[in-house]
Amino acid sequence: MTDQRAGTERRPTEGQVTGRPPEATDRAEGWAATTLEAKAAGSEDIGEASLWSDAWRSLRKNPFFLVGAVLLTVFLLMAAFPTLFTRTDPRDCDLSRSADGPSAGAWFGYDVQGCDYYANVVHGAQVSVSIGFLAMLGTLLIGVVIGSLAGYYGGWIDSLLARLADIFYGLPLILGAFILLSVLPDRGVLEVALALVVFGWMTAMRLVRSTVVSVKEADYVQAARALGGSTGRVLTRHILPNAVAPVLVYSTIYVGTLIAAEATLTFLGIGLQLPEISWGLQINSAQNRLRDAAHLIFFPSAFLSLTVLSFILIGDALRDALDPKLR
Amino acid sequence: MTTSDPVLEVEDLSVEFRTPKGVVRAVNEISYQVGTGETLAILGESGSGKSVSVQAVMGILDSPPGYVTGGRVLFEGRDLLTASAEEQRAVRGPGISMIFQDALSALNPVFTVGHQIAEMFRAHRGTSRKEAREAAIELLDRVHIPAARRRAGSFPHQFSGGMRQRVMIAMALALDPKVLIADEPTTALDVTVQAQIMELLQELQRDTGMGLLLITHDLGVVNEVADRVVVMYAGRVVETGTVDEVFTDPTHPYTEGLMASVPAVEAKGTRLRPIVGTPPDLARIPPGCAFHPRCPRRVLENAPPGKDCDDDVPLLLPVGAPGRASACHYREEVLHA
Amino acid sequence: MGRYIARRLLLTIPVLIGASFLIFAMVYALPGDPIRALAGDRPLSEAVQAQLRAEYNLDDPLWLQYVKYVGGLLQGDFGTDFSGRAVLDTIEQRLPVTAKLAAVAVFFEAVIGLVAGILAGIRRGSFFDNLVLVTTTLIVSIPVFVLGFVAQYLFGLRFPIFPTSGINEGLYSYLLPGLVLASLSLAYVARLTRTSLAENLRQDYVRTARAKGLKPSVVVGKHTLRNSLIPVVTYIGADVGSLMAGAIVTETIFNIPGLGRAVYDSVLRQEGAVVVGIVTLFVFFYIFFNLVVDVLYALLDPRIRYD
Numbered sequence: 001m002t003d004q005r006a007g008t009e010r011r012p013t014e015g016q017v018t019g020r021p022p023e024a025t026d027r028a029e030g031w032a033a034t035t036l037e038a039k040a041a042g043s044e045d046i047g048e049a050s051l052w053s054d055a056w057r058s059l060r061k062n063p064f065f066l067v068g069a070v071l072l073t074v075f076l077l078m079a080a081f082p083t084l085f086t087r088t089d090p091r092d093c094d095l096s097r098s099a100d101g102p103s104a105g106a107w108f109g110y111d112v113q114g115c116d117y118y119a120n121v122v123h124g125a126q127v128s129v130s131i132g133f134l135a136m137l138g139t140l141l142i143g144v145v146i147g148s149l150a151g152y153y154g155g156w157i158d159s160l161l162a163r164l165a166d167i168f169y170g171l172p173l174i175l176g177a178f179i180l181l182s183v184l185p186d187r188g189v190l191e192v193a194l195a196l197v198v199f200g201w202m203t204a205m206r207l208v209r210s211t212v213v214s215v216k217e218a219d220y221v222q223a224a225r226a227l228g229g230s231t232g233r234v235l236t237r238h239i240l241p242n243a244v245a246p247v248l249v250y251s252t253i254y255v256g257t258l259i260a261a262e263a264t265l266t267f268l269g270i271g272l273q274l275p276e277i278s279w280g281l282q283i284n285s286a287q288n289r290l291r292d293a294a295h296l297i298f299f300p301s302a303f304l305s306l307t308v309l310s311f312i313l314i315g316d317a318l319r320d321a322l323d324p325k326l327r
Numbered sequence: 328m329t330t331s332d333p334v335l336e337v338e339d340l341s342v343e344f345r346t347p348k349g350v351v352r353a354v355n356e357i358s359y360q361v362g363t364g365e366t367l368a369i370l371g372e373s374g375s376g377k378s379v380s381v382q383a384v385m386g387i388l389d390s391p392p393g394y395v396t397g398g399r400v401l402f403e404g405r406d407l408l409t410a411s412a413e414e415q416r417a418v419r420g421p422g423i424s425m426i427f428q429d430a431l432s433a434l435n436p437v438f439t440v441g442h443q444i445a446e447m448f449r450a451h452r453g454t455s456r457k458e459a460r461e462a463a464i465e466l467l468d469r470v471h472i473p474a475a476r477r478r479a480g481s482f483p484h485q486f487s488g489g490m491r492q493r494v495m496i497a498m499a500l501a502l503d504p505k506v507l508i509a510d511e512p513t514t515a516l517d518v519t520v521q522a523q524i525m526e527l528l529q530e531l532q533r534d535t536g537m538g539l540l541l542i543t544h545d546l547g548v549v550n551e552v553a554d555r556v557v558v559m560y561a562g563r564v565v566e567t568g569t570v571d572e573v574f575t576d577p578t579h580p581y582t583e584g585l586m587a588s589v590p591a592v593e594a595k596g597t598r599l600r601p602i603v604g605t606p607p608d609l610a611r612i613p614p615g616c617a618f619h620p621r622c623p624r625r626v627l628e629n630a631p632p633g634k635d636c637d638d639d640v641p642l643l644l645p646v647g648a649p650g651r652a653s654a655c656h657y658r659e660e661v662l663h664a
Numbered sequence: 665m666g667r668y669i670a671r672r673l674l675l676t677i678p679v680l681i682g683a684s685f686l687i688f689a690m691v692y693a694l695p696g697d698p699i700r701a702l703a704g705d706r707p708l709s710e711a712v713q714a715q716l717r718a719e720y721n722l723d724d725p726l727w728l729q730y731v732k733y734v735g736g737l738l739q740g741d742f743g744t745d746f747s748g749r750a751v752l753d754t755i756e757q758r759l760p761v762t763a764k765l766a767a768v769a770v771f772f773e774a775v776i777g778l779v780a781g782i783l784a785g786i787r788r789g790s791f792f793d794n795l796v797l798v799t800t801t802l803i804v805s806i807p808v809f810v811l812g813f814v815a816q817y818l819f820g821l822r823f824p825i826f827p828t829s830g831i832n833e834g835l836y837s838y839l840l841p842g843l844v845l846a847s848l849s850l851a852y853v854a855r856l857t858r859t860s861l862a863e864n865l866r867q868d869y870v871r872t873a874r875a876k877g878l879k880p881s882v883v884v885g886k887h888t889l890r891n892s893l894i895p896v897v898t899y900i901g902a903d904v905g906s907l908m909a910g911a912i913v914t915e916t917i918f919n920i921p922g923l924g925r926a927v928y929d930s931v932l933r934q935e936g937a938v939v940v941g942i943v944t945l946f947v948f949f950y951i952f953f954n955l956v957v958d959v960l961y962a963l964l965d966p967r968i969r970y971d
Contacts (some may be wrong), residue, residue, distance in 0.1 A: 028729070029925055050804070064801075066771070107759040109962040146960070163678055163679060163682070165680035165681070165684045166679045166682075167679050167686060168679075168683075168686075169950075170679060170680075170683035170911045170949065170950050170951060171683060171686065171687070171909075171946075172910060172950075173915065174910070174912065175910075175912060175943065175946070177928070178912070178931060179687065179690050179691065179931060179939065179943065180690055182931045182932070182934075183690060183691065195852050249917045251808075256805065260805075263807055263809075263810075264807055264809055264913060267809050268809075268913070268916065268928065269910075269932070270931070270932075282811070283810070283813075287813075290813060290816060290817055290821065291821060292815060297813050297817075301806075301810040301813065301814075303803050304807065304810065305807070305810060306805075307807070308805045308807065309805035312801060313801065313804050314803055316801065
């Protein structure tokens with residue numbers, strides 16, 4: 001009996017945690033109410049810390065997260081240091097071996113120009129990951145700035161920005177970026193990232209806006225304002241930290257979406273251009289060889305999909321860990 | 328006190344929750360009976376297992392994580408726990424019925440209240456759509472909802488809190504149940520509305536002779552409407568007896584503490600004495616008597632064999648008048664203090 | 665209800681104008697000379713170029729061009745492409761193709777997505793639930809054009825069951841591209857249904873339904889599902905508009921002569937009038953189906969107020 005106390009891990013949220021599902025928990029009732037309230041108030045300051053430590057605890061045990069983390073590490077390394085994975089020059093080509101299939105000497109075979117396909121596919125990671133992160137950062141920048149403005153000031157500014165978002169929502173990401181890129185004279189990494197930001201900032205903005213709206217009337221925010229905190233300080237110190245968790249989940253998954261979007265645009269012939277090395281270009285130039293050289297489509301497609309998958313796995317796991325309600 | 332045969336008998340019922348953090352014993356070998364026309368109150372604070380125990384009786388425990396691990400639930404002599412799912416279902420509604428604390432979340436938001444009441448007749452008696460609707464309107468009228476015919480077509484969110492609880496009661500009483508379980512029926516309501524709802528429940532009980540099992544933490548409500556009371560603490564029954572006996576002369580220090588912590592009209596001017604400490608986490612129930620860390624009468628040293636408060640679990644044993652029982656090693660001392 | 669719809673309609677007007685102007689501005693204001701692009705390698709005489717510019721209002725300021733364009737739209741004139749063919753002709757010819765493709769896709773999305781989501785949601789943690797979780801994660805991770813190739817390879821080359829190009833075999837030729845077009849939304853619908861159902865199963869009213877002695881099939885199939893499907897139905901409704909615009913990738917891969925393929929071809933040929941006309945139509949559909957969803961939502965959930 002006495003062993004019950006020892007050896008059981010103490011959790012910061014104990015007291016509110018009984019074995020029952022939250023819905024079945026009675027309200028703080030009768031004379032017990034005051035003690036319960038005191039307890040809840042006392043645990044508020046550790047609430048934030050325990051959110052992240054609880055999240056980390058559940059992430060470590062989530063196999064989807066572990067798979068995603070391993071995949072992501074591999075592809076980030078591949079993007080940053082492609083020579084870790086291959087010493088072969090992707091531009092060392094020999095037409096005599098054009099579209100040869102995989103062999104012991106060349107694991108992924110050769111492309112139409114007769115270049116080593118493994119080296120090419122490995123080097124393709126760089127632009128995909130760069131565009132994914134660049135576009136995500138741009139999206140976040142716009143999302144946080146516009147979302148904070150709309151949420152904090154409300155009124156006509158909010159309505160105006162909401163209508164603006166509605167207008168951009170009318171054009172899906174791929175379609176809008178496709179048309180914008182088609183009229184740009186040069187299309188490199190920056191231009192593609194820019195096009196994806198222009199037609200993709202709205203969801204991040206709404207996410208930030210709704211967080212700002214939900215906490216700006218909270219007592220501690222009012223208190224910070226009453227104590228003479230400037231708008232910028234109140235926003236960055238007291239309001240925006242609440243948006244970190246949802247924005248982190250969203251942007252992790254969104255990097256995957258952006259990488260897929262870039263590949264799609266490039267595949268459609270309107271994204272990156274030769275001589276850039278990219279998965280979209282590789283699939284594009286092989287699209288008519290499905291019948292006789294399927295490996296030319298398979299390998300870049302697999303790398304592309306696995307990269308997107310790694311972001312989605314991590315994002316999903318993060319959401320489950322940070323929002324226990326959905327578990 | 329009624330002497331009729333009990334309609335509902337709960338014997339040694341145990342419920343546990345199997346959570347990732349371990350097994351939690353929410354209800355530990357509790358027993359009680361409800362007779363025809365009788366009102367039994369189960370009194371306890373949150374986490375005492377009172378709601379869980381009636382959910383187990385009703386067969387609506389969320390499983391997983393909740394499991395009944397022992398005991399019997401006899402309705403008119405038949406054990407519901409071993410009955411087939413089909414038999415259990417047939418009892419819910421015509422046999423035992425239940426109302427909940429928060430009628431807004433307990434009623435389905437997308438169906439009209441008329442439909443939700445009529446559903447009882449349609450499901451159990453196969454009544455025609457039209458007749459079921461008429462019966463539903465009649466019931467709404469019986470729980471004193473004005474303009475019942477018109478209101479039958481309204482959705483739950485279009486009612487006030489008190490009216491919603493009346494709808495809930497109408498639905499529960501549709502098939503003239505033998506026992507009505509009311510789980511904190513007035514907690515979510517304003518004080519004046521609380522009284523109206525309790526009055527309505529008593530009125531309906533007089534008319535139908537049903538047994539009423541009232542789950543509450545409100546001593547005032549217990550004092551006013553209940554015949555007998557079962558006091559629960561940390562998943563166990565700590566005291567049971569008639570309301571008069573228990574309220575005037577408790578035999579368990581926990582009950583004593585409860586009585587001292589609420590204002591009584593006759594004791595105006597005296598200080599309220601709250602029970603020190605907090606109710607235990609069910610995953611870490613103290614050894615021995617679960618109440619001992621908060622108990623002003625605990626004996627930890629020089630206790631006679633088998634009566635050590637932090638080591639020996641006290642059994643629920645008879646004390647005082649016939650029918651009374653207390654789970655305290657020193658019940659006699661408490662009674663005569 | 666009528667006033668509610670009218671108000672929502674009014675709100676869509678600025679959005680429609682804004683979105684169409686955005687497309688218009690991108691196509692006509694940004695660098696790149698459509699006349700020169702049209703001419704290609706053949707040099708056009710100055711006179712011919714000037715005449716073409718006048719014909720397409722290319723010398724007017726942008727806003728005036730737009731006003732003239734909208735004026736034409738209101739009279740049912742979508743303009744003409746460089747070969748003199750009315751854009752409206754192209755739309756009339758290709759809209760049914762895209763509509764059929766979108767209909768097939770919505771069918772797959774609703775049927776497969778709902779069934780998978782419901783079965784997974786009822787039995788959380790079961791093998792099937794995990795299967796749905798893993799499958800939907802994979803589907804969402806694979807870009808649609810890659811999925812298109814996978815489908816063509818599997819069902820066109822390995823096991824030649826479905827046609828993989830064109831629309832010569834009637835409805836049958838829409839099945840594979842329809843499934844590919846639906847894939848992403850299908851995964852979302854399955855996930856959404858699963859989450860929504862699982863969430864609703866924990867609601868108090870489900871416990872009440874059980875306490876009423878209702879059959880488990882009624883508790884889940886009527887009480888829980890009716891609530892769970894509200895977000896799903898609205899998602900599917902709003903998705904119809906997006907699917908039409910999303911057809912640009914699918915129609916290109918499967919060589920389907922619909923509106924998406926027309927946008928793709930026209931963008932590459934810099935046929936501004938066709939691009940603006942069709943994409944404006946896409947925006948219109950998107951807004952229209954969102955409006956439908958708003959009304960649907962109000963009908964499905966009695967708690968929503970119209971005013």
